[in-house]
Amino acid sequence: MNIRPATEQDINCISQIYLNCFPNERNHLLWIKSSFNSFPRGVYYVVEQQDVIAGYILWCVKNGFRDATIVELEQVAVDPKYSSGGLGRRLIIESFKQFKQHVKDTGHSVGAVMVTTTEGNYAENLYKSTLQVSRAAILTGYASGNEVILYNNLLEA
Numbered sequence: 001m002n003i004r005p006a007t008e009q010d011i012n013c014i015s016q017i018y019l020n021c022f023p024n025e026r027n028h029l030l031w032i033k034s035s036f037n038s039f040p041r042g043v044y045y046v047v048e049q050q051d052v053i054a055g056y057i058l059w060c061v062k063n064g065f066r067d068a069t070i071v072e073l074e075q076v077a078v079d080p081k082y083s084s085g086g087l088g089r090r091l092i093i094e095s096f097k098q099f100k101q102h103v104k105d106t107g108h109s110v111g112a113v114m115v116t117t118t119e120g121n122y123a124e125n126l127y128k129s130t131l132q133v134s135r136a137a138i139l140t141g142y143a144s145g146n147e148v149i150l151y152n153n154l155l156e157a
Helices: 008-021 028-036 087-105 123-131
Strands: 002-005 042-049 052-061 068-078 109-118 134-142 145-153
Touching: 002 087, 008 028, 008 042, 008 052, 008 068, 028 042, 042 087, 052 087, 068 087, 068 123, 087 109, 087 123, 109 123, 123 145
Parallel strands: 068 109
Antiparallel strands: 002 042, 042 052, 052 068, 109 145, 134 145
16 A cells, blocks of 8 residues: 555546545546645645555645644545545545645644534544544535534644
C-alpha cells in the first residue's frame, strides 16, 4: 500500500471512484478537476493497492492560510472493491500527516480539523477514531438528511 499526493494523471481514476461511491452526484470529472486545481489550498492524496488507485482523499485549508489554520477533510472514498481492508482508515491517518506537513511547508500550521458527514453515516465513528473529532453542530434538513459537523481544536488537544 502506498499513500501519495495525487498527480494530474490520477484525475480520471479519482473521478471513477467518486462516481462509484457517490452515484447521486453530478459532473464528477468537473468537480475533481476544479478541486485538484485549488492547490495549494486543497490537496488530493491517493492510496494505491497493488499499483491500482483504490481510493482518494481531499484535504483543504478551510479559513485561509493563518498561523493556526483550520483544515477540512472534504471528501474521502475507497472503491467498493477495496473497502473492507482498512484502507480508508490508513488513508485518513497517513494523508493527514502529509497534509499537515504541506501546510507547514507554506509557513503555517494546523490548529484545528473538521469534517462533515450525514447523520447516521458509519463514517462518523471512523472520523472520531482517526481524527479525534467530536460533534460540534448539526445542520438540519441538509441535502439527504441532517449533516453533522465534527471538529477538533488541535490547539486544545
